[in-house]
Amino acid sequence: MNRTIRTQSRLLAVVAAAALALAACGGSNGAAPIPPNQTPGAGPDVEAPAAPEAQGTVITVIATDTSLQLSESTFSPGTYTFVLENQGSMPHDLAVEGPGVDPVASPLIGPGDTTELTVELQAGTYELWCTVGNHRALGMEATINVA
Ligand SMILES: [Cu+2]
Known part of the structure; x- marks a missing residue:
């Protein structure tokens, strides 16, 4: 009997810990910094549109x-x-x-x-x-x- 109770409380503890971990995890995800907007085409690698270029x-x-x-x-x-x-x-x-x-x-x-x-x-x-x-x-x- 005793043993069963211990096991149950142990299980509860594990479940509680798991719940805490999940909560912490969820919280951490929610607070994670949002990556800066990666706007393709706006970086310095982008070539300027070819303007008519005078030669020489x-x-x-x-x-x-x-x-x-x-x-x-x-x-x-x-x-x-x-x-x-x-x-x-x-x-x-x-x-x-x-x-x-x-x-x-x-x-x-x-x-x-x-x-x-x-x-x-x-x-x-x-x-x-x-x-x-x-x-x-x-x-x-x-x-x-x-x-
Ligand atoms: Cu003329």
Whole structure:
């Protein structure tokens, strides 16, 4: 008889201990720090969206209706991106011709717009001009020497 009671109280103790352990465990789980939000794509590994990237040396070319004004006057061989800014009142473009460059032209852009033309310049003389109408004759041209 005695033995049975002891066994029962022992069992009770074990059950109580288990209940405590469970409670402690549950409590501990509840209090566990929430992992920081892992937002995929927000980390430093993510590459920025590919922006149109000017290649080589950037030269600004201001187009008025009667001139082309370049931001640089000395050139060495290499890759250049001419950024044409149309500050005139008519549509303009930018053409380039010289050693290794058959005439290439930028898109035609309206007043206030900007476009780009990337070319490889070698040593030599290059002509830049606007292909629209008689604009070249009006003064929309420039000559650069690459050395
Ligand atoms: Cu023009």
